Amino acid sequence: MDRENRVSITVIRRLPKYYRYLGELLKKGINRISSQELSKLTGFTASQIRQDLNNFGGFGQQGYGYNVEELRNQLGKILGLDRTYKTIIAGAGNLGQAVANYRGFEEAGFKILAMFDKNPKLIGLKIRDIEIKDVDEMENFIRENNIDIGIITTPKESAQDVADIFMRSGIRGIWNFAPADLKVDDKVIIENVHLNESLFTLSYFLKNESDYVRD
Incomplete structure (x- = not known):
């Protein structure tokens, strides 16, 4: 187009x-x-x-x-759902595990191959069949497996470092849940999901119901 x-x-x-x-x-x-x-x-x-x-x-x-x-x-x-996307998750805390547990992604063609975290207590555990690996292994894993999409569910402080690794390793798409505005190059497509901002918007309309107009 x-x-x-x-x-x-x-x-x-x-x-x-x-x-x-x-x-x-x-x-x-x-x-x-x-x-x-x-x-x-x-x-x-x-x-x-x-x-x-x-x-x-x-x-x-x-x-x-x-x-x-x-x-x-x-x-x-049109949405690109006629193919499979190799996906990883950076951040294996509560949010990362919730994303990994949602089977709807895999049904739509988004196959999560691994999760990564720096917490030694989490490394080696599995969420469904998805193993949590040491974050130090992430860059090599991305390159070796030709990962398409990286999902960020880390704290804000780590998010840009993770995005940098994603870009350096050849990932083309980032789904970012961290409450941070990340800097990415022109070759990478990023979709931000800021949960707080969405909740705050809901809060606004609850307080000002007359301003709520459906799209």
């Missing part, structure tokens, strides 16, 4: 929601849906849904709507 035709990040962030709801429809045995019906499920307008999907080609048929399975498969390809 060339620069002029790049899709906005706002549209891209809506695609996983479409993908999730289409999966729920398939589980219910629903094979066809209109943009109006999908609007009621997602909270986005029918017009917005059609515009979003038109960025990637014509998936619907006038008078028929969308084939649920076909649309979900196409969105999966």
Whole structure:
């Protein structure tokens, strides 16, 4: 996709929601849906849904709507979910273990090969079948296994050092849970998940309910 035709990040962030709801429809045995019906499920307008999907080609048929399975498969390809990503976690504390325990990632193609920590009490333990290794082994492990994604669940103070190791070792994608704004080079894509900021936003809207407008 060339620069002029790049899709906005706002549209891209809506695609996983479409993908999730289409999966729920398939589980219910629903094979066809209109943009109006999908609007009621997602909270986005029918017009917005059609515009979003038109960025990637014509998936619907006038008078028929969308084939649920076909649309979900196409969105999966657009999101890159038709391949497997080799993944590691840096930080094997409570948050890191919670991420490792979530089977949904593996079902979507994100295979966690190892966890890393500097706490000697954790090294050698396994979360499901994922071994916790010494952080000193992390750089070599990344190189030897061609890791695609590194997940950071360390304290803030260690996060940039971990990101530097990731970049030096050839990792292209970072999923950062540490409450820090990390510096990465242009070749690395980073997605930040700042839990406190999300919770503080919720707190704001609870206090100022009249300001809450659904997207």
